[in-house]
Amino acid sequence: MILRMPEYCKNFRCIADKCKDNCCIGWEIDIDRETAEYYNKVVGDLGKRLKECIKTEGDVSSFILKGERCPFLNKSNLCDIIINEGEEHLCQICTDHPRYYEWFNGLKEGGIGLCCEEAARIVLSQTSPLSFWDRELADEDCDEYDAQLYAYLVKCREIIIHLFEDKSVSLENCISALVDFADNIQNRIDICDYTVPPLNTQLPTLKTDITEILRHLLSLEAMDEKWKPYIENVIGNPELDSLKPFSSADTEQYLRNIAVYFIWRYFMKAVFDEDIISKINLTVISITVIAYLFEHNRTADGILTLESCAETAKAYSKEIEYNEENVDAVRYL
Numbered sequence: 001m002i003l004r005m006p007e008y009c010k011n012f013r014c015i016a017d018k019c020k021d022n023c024c025i026g027w028e029i030d031i032d033r034e035t036a037e038y039y040n041k042v043v044g045d046l047g048k049r050l051k052e053c054i055k056t057e058g059d060v061s062s063f064i065l066k067g068e069r070c071p072f073l074n075k076s077n078l079c080d081i082i083i084n085e086g087e088e089h090l091c092q093i094c095t096d097h098p099r100y101y102e103w104f105n106g107l108k109e110g111g112i113g114l115c116c117e118e119a120a121r122i123v124l125s126q127t128s129p130l131s132f133w134d135r136e137l138a139d140e141d142c143d144e145y146d147a148q149l150y151a152y153l154v155k156c157r158e159i160i161i162h163l164f165e166d167k168s169v170s171l172e173n174c175i176s177a178l179v180d181f182a183d184n185i186q187n188r189i190d191i192c193d194y195t196v197p198p199l200n201t202q203l204p205t206l207k208t209d210i211t212e213i214l215r216h217l218l219s220l221e222a223m224d225e226k227w228k229p230y231i232e233n234v235i236g237n238p239e240l241d242s243l244k245p246f247s248s249a250d251t252e253q254y255l256r257n258i259a260v261y262f263i264w265r266y267f268m269k270a271v272f273d274e275d276i277i278s279k280i281n282l283t284v285i286s287i288t289v290i291a292y293l294f295e296h297n298r299t300a301d302g303i304l305t306l307e308s309c310a311e312t313a314k315a316y317s318k319e320i321e322y323n324e325e326n327v328d329a330v331r332y333l
C-alpha cells in the first residue's frame, strides 16, 4: 500500500527540549504490547526504572506519570528512553505523535497534527499548494466502504482544497461556498447521486455568533488549565463582535492552510459514515474560532507572529481535536 502525507511532513522534527508545551507532559501514554514486552526485558538501571514506572491493568500497559510528566522525561525535557535505547524503541504512540493516519484500500493517508507547536508552525507557514509525499508500505487493514462513494469524495475533496488555495476567492466566500457545496454533496449522497455539484463562490458571507460558539467551547472539558481563562478573556473583549477575522493579509495564508489541514484530515472520514455535514461543521467552526483568536491576540498583544499564531492553533487543536467528546461537541454544534 501507499502511505500518502502532505510533503511538508518531511520537514517535521520534534524540537524536544525547545518545545514550550511538551507532549510528554499532561497526557496519559499507553504502551503497545510489543514495546511493553521489549521494556520488560531491558536490564540495568533503565530496566529497573521501566519496571517501576509502568503499570499494567488488564491488557493495557501505561507509564505512571510523575505529577503530570512522563517518568522518562528528564530534567532537560529530553526522553531517557531515546537517550538509552534509541528512538526505535519508543512505544507506538510516542513514535507516531503528532502524526495522524486514516486507512483506505491500498492507501494510508496521514499528516502531522496541529496539537504540536512545531507541526502547527510547519502547517501554517506553507506557501505552496498542497503536494504529497508517497511511500511504499506493507498492507494494513481498513474498514469497509463503498468504492463509488470513495471516488466521489476524493473528487469533491480536491475541489474544496483548490477552493481554499485560490486567493482570487476571499476567505469568507470560500467558507460560504464550502457550506453550500457540502449541503449539496450531502443531499446527493443521501439519494446515491454521485454527480459533483457546482461550486458557487458568489454567495453572501455567513453570519457568526462568535460569543455563542466560544461559550459552547467553555462548557467542554479542558485539557489545559490556561484554556478556559483565555477563552473567558476573549469573550470579555469589548471589540470581539467588531473584529474582522478574515480580512487580515498577514493571517490569510495561515487560515487557508488550516482549512486545507482540516479538510485533508477529516473530509474522507465521511466514506465510513456518509456524514459530510459534521466534517464541514468542524472545519468551518475551527477556522472561524482560530481566526477570531488571532484577531483577539492582535488587539491584546499589539502584534501577531507566525510563532504566536502557531501557538494559538496548537492550543485550539489540543483542546478540541484531541478529545473525542470535544470533537463531537463541535461537529454537531
Ligand code: SF4
Binding pocket: 013, 014, 015, 016, 019, 020, 021, 022, 023, 024, 097, 098, 115, 116, 117, 118, 119
Ligand atoms: S509537542 Fe511536538 S515538538 Fe513538542 S515534544 Fe511533542 S512532538 Fe516534540
